[in-house]
Amino acid sequence: MSFVKVKGTYDVLPNESKRWQALEKFVRDLFNTFKYEEIRTPMMEYSNVFHRENEQSDMVTKETYNFKDKGDRDLTLRPEGTAGVIRSYVENKLYANNRLTKLYYIGPNFRYERPQKGRYRQFMQFGVEAVGSSDPFVDAEVIFLAYETIRRLGLKGVKVKLNSIGDDLSKSNYKKVLVDYLTPFKDQLSADSIERLNKNPLRILDSKAPEDKEIVENAPLPINYLSDAAKEHFNKVKEALDALNVPYIIDGKIVRGLDYYSHTVFEIEAAIPGFGAQNTLGGGGRYESLVEELGGPRLGAIGFAFGMERLLYALEMENIQLVNEERLDAYFIYFDEPSKSMSFKLLNELRQDDFKVDMSYLPKSFKSQLKEALDLKAKYLVIIGENELKDQMVQLKNTDTQIQELIPMNQLKEKLGVL
Ligand code: HAM
Numbered sequence: 482m483s484f485v486k487v488k489g490t491y492d493v494l495p496n497e498s499k500r501w502q503a504l505e506k507f508v509r510d511l512f513n514t515f516k517y518e519e520i521r522t523p524m525m526e527y528s529n530v531f532h533r534e535n536e537q538s539d540m541v542t543k544e545t546y547n548f549k550d551k552g553d554r555d556l557t558l559r560p561e562g563t564a565g566v567i568r569s570y571v572e573n574k575l576y577a578n579n580r581l582t583k584l585y586y587i588g589p590n591f592r593y594e595r596p597q598k599g600r601y602r603q604f605m606q607f608g609v610e611a612v613g614s615s616d617p618f619v620d621a622e623v624i625f626l627a628y629e630t631i632r633r634l635g636l637k638g639v640k641v642k643l644n645s646i647g648d649d650l651s652k653s654n655y656k657k658v659l660v661d662y663l664t665p666f667k668d669q670l671s672a673d674s675i676e677r678l679n680k681n682p683l684r685i686l687d688s689k690a691p692e693d694k695e696i697v698e699n700a701p702l703p704i705n706y707l708s709d710a711a712k713e714h715f716n717k718v719k720e721a722l723d724a725l726n727v728p729y730i731i732d733g734k735i736v737r738g739l740d741y742y743s744h745t746v747f748e749i750e751a752a753i754p755g756f757g758a759q760n761t762l763g764g765g766g767r768y769e770s771l772v773e774e775l776g777g778p779r780l781g782a783i784g785f786a787f788g789m790e791r792l793l794y795a796l797e798m799e800n801i802q803l804v805n806e807e808r809l810d811a812y813f814i815y816f817d818e819p820s821k822s823m824s825f826k827l828l829n830e831l832r833q834d835d836f837k838v839d840m841s842y843l844p845k846s847f848k849s850q851l852k853e854a855l856d857l858k859a860k861y862l863v864i865i866g867e868n869e870l871k872d873q874m875v876q877l878k879n880t881d882t883q884i885q886e887l888i889p890m891n892q893l894k895e896k897l898g899v900l
Contacts, residue, residue, distance in 0.1 A: 487602070487603075488596060488602065489593075489594070489596035489601050489602025489603065490601065490602060490603045491601065491790075499803075499804045499807070500793055500796075500803050500804055501605075501789070501793070503803040503804050504789060504792065504793060504803060505587055505607070507633075507634070507803070508585070508587060508607045508630070509585075509587075511626075511629065511630060511633060512585040512609060512626070515583070515622070515626050516583055517583040517584060517585040517609050517611075517626075518583065518584060518585070519584070519585055519586065519587075520566055520569065520584040520585070520586055521586065521588070522559075522562075522565040522566055522568070522569045522586070523559075523565065524558060524559055524588070524589060524591075525556045525557065525558055525559065526556070526557055526559060526564070526565050526568060527554065527555065527556060527557075528545075528547055528555040528556060528557040529555070530557070530564050530565060530568045530775070531545060531557050531559070531560065531564050532545075532547075532557065533564075533774055533775075535740060535741070535770070535774060536564075536739065536740050536741060537680050537681050537740055538681070538684070538738055538739050538740050539673075539684075539738070540560055540561070540592060540738050540739060541560065541739070543593075544560060544592040544593045544594055545557050545558070545560050545591075545592070545593070546558040546560075546591050546593060558590075558591035559590055559591065560590055560591060560592045561590055561606070561739070561786065562586050562588065562590065562606055562608050562610075562786055563608070563610060563739075563741070563768070563771070563784060563786075564741075564771070564775070566584055566586060566610050566784075567610070567612065567771050567772055567775050567777075567782070568775050570582060570584070570610075570612055570772065570777065571772060571775050571776050571777035572776075575612070576612070576613055576772075576777060576778060576780060579613075580613065581611055581612070581613045581614045581619065582610075582611070582612045582613050583609065583610075583611050583612075584609065584610045584611075584612065585607065585608065585609045585610075586606075586607065586608055586609075586610075587605070587606075587607040587789075588605065588606070589603050589604065589605055590603070590604055590605075590606055591603050592604075597757075597759065598755070598756075598757065598759060598794075599756060599757075599759030599788070599790060599791045599794060600759050601790060604788055604789070604790055605788070605789040605790065606786040606787060606788055606789060607786065607787055607789060608763075608765070608784055608785055608786030608787065609623060609626060609784050609785060610782055610783075610784035611623055611782060611783055611784060612772065612780065612782040613780050613781075613782065614780070614781060614782075615714075615767075615769065615781030617714050617715075617717035617718045617721060617745075618717075618721055619783055620714075620718040620721075620744070620745045620767060620783050621718050621721030621722050621725065621727075623765065623783045623784060623785060624641065624643070624718075624722060624727065624729070624745075624747055624785075625722070625725050625727055626785075627641070627747070627749055627763060627765065627785045627787075628641055628727045628749075630763075630787065631749060631762070634792075634796060634801065635796075635799070635801045636751065636795055636796065636799055636801070637799060638751055638752040638753055638799070639749060639750065639751050639752075639762070639795075640729075640730055640749070640750045640751075640752070641727065641728065641729040641730070641747060641748075641749055642729070642730050642731075642732040642735055642747060642748045642749075642750060643718075643719075643722075643729045643730065643731055643732065643735075643745070643746075643747045644703070644704060644731065644732055644733055644734070644735040644736075644745075644746050644747070645703070645704055645707060645711060645714070645715040645718075645744055645745055645746070646683065646703040646704075646736060646742060646743060646744070646746055647703055647704075647706065647707040647708060647711035647743065647744065648708055648710060648711045648714075648743055648744060648769070649743065649769075649770075650708045650710075650711075651703065651706055651707045651708045651711045652683075652703070652743065654706050654708075655683075655701070655703045655706035656682055656683070658701050658706060659682045659683070659685075659686075659700060659701060660678065660682050662700055662701055663678060663682065663685060663696070663700070664678070666696045669692060669696060670685070670692065670693055670696065671688065671690035671692050671693050673688070673690065674688055674690065674693050681740065683703070683736045684736060684738075685697060685700075686700065686702075686703075686734050686736050687734055687735065687736050687737075687738075689758065697734070702733035702734065703733070703736070704731070704733045705733075711744060714744055714745075715744065715745065718745050729747075732748075735747070735748055737764060737766055741768040741770070741771045741774075742766040742767065742768055743766075743767060743768060743769045743770070744766070744767040744769065745766055745767045745783065746764075746765070746766035746767070747764065747765060747766060747785070748761050748763070748764040749761070749762045749763040749764065749785075749787070750762065751791075751795045753794075753795050753798045753799070754798070755798070756791075756794075756795075759791060761788075761791075762787055762788060762791050762792050762795060763785055763786060763787035763788065763792075764785060764786070765783065765784050765785025765786060766783065766784075766785075767781065767782070767783040768781075768782055768783070768784075769781045769782075806858065807858070808837075808857075808858040808859070808860055809837050809838065809839055809854075809857045809858060809859040809860065810831075810836045810837045810838055810859070810860055810861065810897055811828075811831070811836065811838045811859055811860065811861040811862070811863050811897060812838065812839055812840065812850075812853070812854035812857060812859035812861070812862055812863070813827070813828050813838065813839070813840035813862075813863045813864075813865065814840075814847060814850045814851065814854065814862055814863070814864045814865070815840070815850075815864075815865050815866075816847070816865070816866045816867065817867065819867075819870055820865040820866060820867065820869070820870050821840075823865055823870055823890075824840050824863070824865055825840065827863070827865075827875075827890065827893060828840055828863075830894070831893070831894060831897065834894060834898075836894075836897055838863075839857065839859075841853055854880070855880065859880060860879070860880060860881070861877055861878060861879055861880065861897065862876070862877070862878040862880060863875050863876070863877055863893065864876035864877075864878065869887070873889060873890050873891070874887050874888065874889055874890060875887075875888060875890055875893060877893070877896060877897075
């Protein structure tokens, strides 16, 4: 019998976790600048939070991990952050203060998808939701924040793709036009798209199936069927983004993989070799009825989420360092039990003063202790042998200059502090 990780999951080992921590810190600091506050919602929700009547997307209907708990309750591991955040927003009446509520989150999500590079069954997202307003300036703020995220990280080969799928009126008008266009091609469409034709025709637009692509190429686009109100909203969003010099491309085919969207939708794409189809780093959009669907007032909202594995991979491909080289202040090297005890005592005293110091607990030769010290990039070696111990002294060696001096133990802290 062997013990292996669940298909589509991965371990973050110590040599990688620093990059994750650095990305999380970057995100927290940036979102904080924009006055978004963290919300932490459960990884599981009652299934009805995701499986709503109006949510017929593949992601929710086919890819969720659903199970019954011992109390016969239907639960779902969250496939994304938005629905749970809005459930919490409504349940905790965060709308009561009559303000725009600006939330961010970082956490794992679960989708039963075919795993491949950049696509996992458990994956991490960070995202924001600005809830409580339909003001186009909020769309622009949220898109600007998504853009700032990649700009400040230093990613170059990235595009912001923008579209509007309109309000309810535009959407229902457009659906009719699209179904009329697609129906004569019904027999040529992929099986998935035939199924979507009744339920969710918009999703056919971003189908990756080769047989659909050609048909879709000439399909009418939602952006050409916007109501006057939706057109005006989208124009204001674009104006605000232009004023901020956010470079974006209008892409009429972006409809997104969830059904709750209306008006503005956007995706952040990376042109990174080796990414293949998984080149979307993040995406989001406006949703005007989800708050109400989850039992709250009719309030508009907009948000986005980035996939963190893809983002970290993109940063690696563009050679962007997130983590500065970390050095140990000092590494203790000892020779016998008494010098080991003394090292242990001295090093833990130094830790109380926030020095980053370490020693080996495995019985090791001088040479292998030295190797470990150099691997850990220790700035100093503190060497204690029989003679040093007798005289209450230590050898302090600077690993950069190779200068070594004999100093009294009680001056160690002072020496490390000023050197
Ligand atoms: P989404 O487009 O489904 O949107 O996911 C956002 C990002 O999560 C994707 O662009 C991708 O980078 C990453 N992602 C999705 N699935 C996987 C996977 N299986 N493995 C690795 N990464 C993945 C949402 O989730 C919406 N909740 C975004 C949003 C927030 N809309 C409004 N507010």
